[in-house]
Amino acid sequence: MRLIDRYILLQTATPLGVSLAVVLAVLVLERVLRLFDLVAQHGKPFGPVLTMAVNLVPHYLGLALPAAFFTSIFLVTARFSEDSELDALRGCGLSIRRFARPLLGLGLLLTLFSIVLYGYVQPYSRYAYRAIFHAVTNAPWDASLVTGTFIDAGDGYTFYADRLDSADQRLEGVFVHERQDDGGEIITTARHGDLQVSDDGTRMTILLQDAVQIRRTPDRHDAVLAFDRLLLGRPFTLEGPLFRVRGDSERELTLTELRDDRTDPPPTIPRARLTAEFHARLVRSASLLVLPMLAVPMGMAAKRTFRWQGIAVAAVILLLYHHTIQFGESLAHLGRVDPLFSLWGPFAVFAAGCGVLFANTERRAGANPFDALYEGLEGFVRPVLRLVQRRRAPT
Template identity: 40%
Template structure:
């Protein structure tokens, strides 16, 4: 009987854990579905503004936007975890379910257990995201942006525009179909190193770069080529019924190798560079990036404690104050880590001790908040602050209503 009773308790505990996690899934996914597209949309508008005059294909912009997903997912993940846990606890507290659980002998530590396990799992995910996915994605985005803005030409010809592909190669066309890439009334002028000039024209054709990106291929129908040699001899080649391919060898500049910036290095590469006798980058820059990643990932494991504490505080006060204060704490914490890492990158401080100090202070604050909320579940540790915010909001609303009531009316006619 004792074994059966223990099995029943474990089964009930597992059912309650699944119930709590299922409640947090909807706000967690909803927050990601709102915050991540909003951040990407803001960057998309900036990309369109930056690349407006470069004639970059829409597909390239979409590929750059995908490269930014790991970066913005790293910003949205802590917010989604906090809001997911916060709204579950606020709902349980508002409906007196929290008190019912505690009266049944379930402690706040046990109620928070599934959220802490979720935070630990997301900390592992965040470690891989910050340490490996983001460096590769950041490099891919920079390479694509450089290719669009700095590498020169991408084998597209805006109608009526003269494109200087190289020092001795000029391409132009009267019309270009953006969907099929078909060109009309094409003219290409190329001057060889020995002084030979080649002028190639065609009524219709297509122009593209090879997969290696170093060779330009022109395919023309009804093509004509005029070759003017340095000695004055002129030769013409005409093709009326078959296509004529004309390769132009180009040497396009390649983007720099990955790893020139510490933010493009994986966590393992940062650690190896830190231990190297002669690191390629300053030690403080490497340490700032390395430890900021590790501590941001570890913060996910203690973040549910803050969310649970503020969720309890939301029982008597308006819930938006708890969300506002929690998000503000997360923003300040993240900015403190970024600022400390930036000071290390600039070589002004050794960032290791300040970064660990910020993390330990945040962790201690979360545990203190949770301990206070566990002792007094009817009143959260920040309820006095929420009351002040609510009173200030009410006074401001009354003042605005009073101003609108006594506003003089304009006379008619």
């Protein structure tokens, strides 16, 4: 590898790493906040949240990788063009194709990496996430309380306590709601209470003091009772239902399993879904290989004043391509269209368009089609911004 190749790749690595880190942090943190809320509602410890977040990383990495790769190449090419480094390279006899060669090599490496990511890492991480999610949402209540949170204890029981002394399980401000099989309800409130579980873990009891109980029958007749002391009990178990084996969904199968199961599909997954999932993963992986041929011409046309226009146009192009692939995958899942047409067809059109654009930029570097597009977008937005500034200006 020549010095210029290492220099270009080094300049690309920084924005690529920053883009991936930022996007992953935003996506994972947003999901982690929802997972914390879910775990708190079920009265479970927060330890599984970290494990679930780790298993979400491969999924979000697959979403962020194409956008981050394209953005990094776009910004590096725009900087090279703005600082006249690209002109200096061309003056030394290096063509645009030579400039893009290390970027295309990086695209090839990321394509191979994405095949492993989409094809083998994501299926296992997705199943692990669902297994932990099932354990959290379906595991029996372990008699632990989170103050200020309604706890679903299963079998129609809901608990709430304003305060909890973890040393002796002393409760204050207790609320217990029990939904009976015949449609009736029992609502109990108390100033104080003691929560206990039998030594064999088969029964839970709550001794309430200064309790008030409202009994509502299925025909909506209420009865109110007051107790100095009230003992509530219910059967209890710490054994939860087992989670299913991996492979109930085509998204949990590896590329090898998808290929093999197409000849003899399992009864729960139609052959069309297996075929569509297999081709969709390959198409998404191969798309990384052609992104440099689009990002380099767009970056060459994006001077300092045109960078936001270039990013906006790129976002539109990538979103349209992404949703086209998703639409084609949906049609292939239903068995209405062959994946070779609905998935590889849009990829072939996209790859051919990127290749033609890159070749035209190589032959006619001064006639970049994105120059006119950026200027037109700038000419449209500039009057709008001036009008907004006039309306905001004090009179």
